[in-house]
Amino acid sequence: MCAAKAITGNLFERRTVSVLAPLPLAGPYDYALPEGLDVAPGDFVEIPLGRQTQRGVVWGNATGEVDPAKLRDIYGVLPAAPMPAVTRRFIDWVSAYTLSPQGAVLRMAMSVSDALDAPKPVFRFGLAHGLTESQANIRMTPARKRILSLLADHPSLEQADILQETGTTASVLKGLVEAGMVRREQVAPPSPFALPDLSIPRPDLSEDQEKAADLLCEKVAAGGFSTILIDGVTGSGKTEVYFEAVRAALAQDKQVLVLLPEIALSAQWLQRFRDRFGVEPALWHSEVGQARRRETWRAVADGSARLVVGARSALFLPYRDLGLIVVDEEHEHAFKQEDGVIYHARDMAVARGHLGGFPVMLASATPSLETLANVEAGRYESVVLGQRHGVAVLPSVEIVDIRVDKPERQRWITPTLKQRLVETFEAGEQAMLFLNRRGYAPLTLCRACGHRFQCPNCTAWLVEHRAWGKLQCHHCGYSAKIPDACPACGAEEKLAPCGPGVERLYEEAIQTFPDLKVEVATSDNIAGPKAAAALVERVHNHEVDLLIGTQILAKGYHFPMLTLVGVIDADLGLAGGDLRAAERSYQLLTQVAGRAGRGERPGTVLLQTADPNNRVIKAIAAGDREAFDKVELSERMKYGMPPHGKLAALIVSGKKENEVDEAAWRIGRVAPRGEGIVVLGPAPAPLSLLRGRFRRRFLLRTDKSVRVQAVIQDWLSRVKTPGSVRVQVDIDPYSFM
Known part of the structure; x- marks a missing residue:
């Protein structure tokens, strides 16, 4: 009763609270408490919402926007620990910062709805205290004796353990319980997680x-x-x-x-x-x-x-x-x-x-x-x-100019890298080739008519996965069988892959080194912790000589015998209008280079590039992160870009292109203006069609002193968009696609 008083005040009035549901709703709704039900903020409850029963969290006092007499009653409190106050404050904060509905953020915190139900009861069995005359006259079968003997040595055990240890059946145990010789008691389910052992000595630190x-x-x-x-x-x-x-x-x-x-x-x-x-x-x-x-x-x-x-x-x-x-x-x-x-x-x-x-x-x-x-x-x-731990040293980094040191036609490994691979394998060491492209080829076209295979749902080329015999979109998941003839002109045997993916690089590697054990690692075949653990074991056991992979191999791995890393296309990712293209490329290539020479043997990294004077490539080769960061930060400052300014994106999307264009035009007409505020757009997104939705983008750039969220809220409040058009807000965008 005290908890309800804290929320609702006068007990002579109908008691009311606000409840937030894990749905894309702007805020909590008011509900009434039936007689005899007390709740507190954070309690998980069941509520009527429309014609459905929904689960939610008591958020606090009722908003008072609805007459208490018209409110529907909460059905009841769920048997789960209340959501802590700090978690509720965090949900409110994330909602306000990202301009997302509170209920949508709550949904992430209530992602396992059945965890709110009472766990299945756990029962344990032990010897009953004392022995009555009638119990003493019970016929003792060998099975009963084995159970009683086991329980004499243990305070209590679960049924499965008793049956396994004694080789008896559940009916024998049940008979002992009914006879009063064994007691059955419900206990709290044990935690599946053991406590960490803090007494284990730590390793030697530098x-x-x-x-x-x-x-x-x-x-x-x-x-x-x-x-x-x-x-x-x-x-x-x-x-x-x-x-x-x-x-x-x-x-x-x-x-x-x-x-x-x-x-x-x-x-x-x-x-x-x-x-x-x-x-x-x-x-x-x-x-x-x-x-x-x-x-x-x-x-x-x-x-x-x-x-x-x-x-x-x-x-x-x-x-x-x-x-x-x-x-x-x-x-x-x-x-x-x-x-x-x-x-x-x-x-x-x-x-x-x-x-x-x-x-x-x-x-x-x-x-x-x-x-x-x-x-x-x-x-x-x-x-x-600043130094590697133990005897390991940072690898040396070399630039290979593919305009001079050219690979053979339809090959991607330069003569220099090929020679280094030979030397590495002769020394009994391992190597890695890095190419951040999944599949066999990023584009397939017809040599007869020039037709290019594009995703019907996205503005993206279909990637050939020759091992699976299909073309796939890496944005929406659409896939189709590789056809025998061009669907545009009907020409047969004219389909050509353009550019390399890791599967094509694997094909070249096994042709070049037919006696070596070569393995490809991408998100397509390393799909979880078990697959990753199996890969680690194979590499450590030297069941792999050459590892070929994408960014999935760029971080976290420690292979002591891996001494050579070859980056096939170090320029990949440097082009385009992405604000963070240079920074991201520098980070990725540095992490890839860091896989080499992590044991006692020194490592070498070869960066194959057509732009050896690019500042990212030069900074990695020189190991001069400070110089790269200084130049990149000065470039950002020149244009008022993060971290020296603020960015936010508005993505307008819908199934019908004309509706999206109309909505974007209306939003653009009332775009904010003022000192320290610049609005770019609307413009078609680089992926102007994604998963069947047409997309237009705005980019809002402001000074650091501007409250971006308030600006956007005021902006969007001035225009109404149809329900068929979605407007998403991305505060601090990282993707510009």
Whole structure:
């Protein structure tokens, strides 16, 4: 009753509260409390919504917008731990920052609806206390004796364990319970996650690692919000350093979240975690099955899941007492969610730490310019690890000009790279070829009429996957069988692949090195942690001589015998109008180069390029990140681009092109104007047709002092768009497609 009073005030009036549902709704709706039902903010409840029954969260006091007499009653409270106040504040903050409906953000925090139901009861069995005269006269069969003998040595056991140990049946156990000789009691389900072992000695740290670890642990011990960048070259031991901070937080009985950009790449990371803490962490990513997600959600809510390792969505779990977030590879584009609620997990992690009053640690060998600007401004602190750990040294980087050192026709490996590969294999070492293109070829055309195969749903060419015998769109998933003849002119045997993908590179590699063990690794065949772990084992066992892959191989892997990395098309990604093209290419190529020479043997990286004077290529070859960052930041400052200014995108889309154009024109007519505000567009997006929807884009650029969200809210309030047209807002856009 006290909880209801706190929310509603006068008990003589009809008691009312607001409830937020996990739907794309702007805010909570008011409901009445039936007689005898008390609720508090954060309680999960069932409510009527339209003609359906929906689940939601009590958000607080009723808005008062509807007469209490007309409100519908809450059906009841669900048997789940209430959503913590800090999680609700975080949902409100993300909604306000991203201009997304509150209910859409809540949906990410309630992604496992059946976790709100009571877990299946767990029963244990033990010997009954005392023995009556009637029990003493029970006939003791051998099966009954085995059960009683087992329970005499154990306080209580579950049925499955009893039956397995004694070789008996459930009916025998049931008979003993009915006879009163064995007691049956319901117990709380055990947590699926064991407590980390904090007594395991840490590995030896270098002097730089020791200093960095001490600072991080001091931040954890001091408590309060702070953001620290762990800025370390590839192979410098950043993981072992932040593991010390993880241990310090766990020692304070806090929960810890480690965000990884590509959970499928975490096989080696997970093994390092197991070695350091003796247990498995709670995993949260798309490959986790529904039953395990349900268990994990509950364990996070009740605090028994002490350490969570997950993709960006793990931010929205209902942590009972979160005390540290680590964002590993903080620069990664994969932390940006582009659909639904559009947000960047790194930035939201910092906001979550601020709301919860605890440290957030960002780790990277190639920090984002936004993070570096925050360090420069004093908003973030940093620790620097400038040397590789142990005997490993950074690889040497060489530029191969493909205009001079030309590959053979319809080949992609230059003579120089081919010779280095031969030398590497003769030395018993391993090599990697990197090409950030999946499939066999990025484009297929007809040599007779020039027809190009394009996705019917997107403004994108279909990628040939020869191994699967199909053409596929990597944007919407559309696929079609590779035809025998051109669909435009009917010519047979005239279809030609243009450009290389990793499958075509594999074909060249096995023709060049027929006796070697060659393997391709892309997101097409490394689809989860198990596949990644199997790949790691094969490489470590030297069952692979040459590894060919895309960006899935660019980070996280440690292969001691891999000493040569060849980048087939280092220019890929440098062209186009993407604001972050140079930065992203520098980060990706640096991470790829970092796979070489991580053991005792030195490594070499060859960058094949047609533009050897490009500043990205030159900076990587010189190992001069500082010079690259300085030039890139000055270029951004010249044009008022992030991190020196703010950006937001508006994407107008719909099924009918004329409706999209009309809506975009209307939005453009009332575009904001003023000092420090520039609006570009509307213009067709580079992918002007995506998944069957026509798309037009606006780009809003403002000074840092401008409140972008307020500007956009005012802008969109001045125009009404038809229901068939969607307007999405992307604050701090990372993709310009």
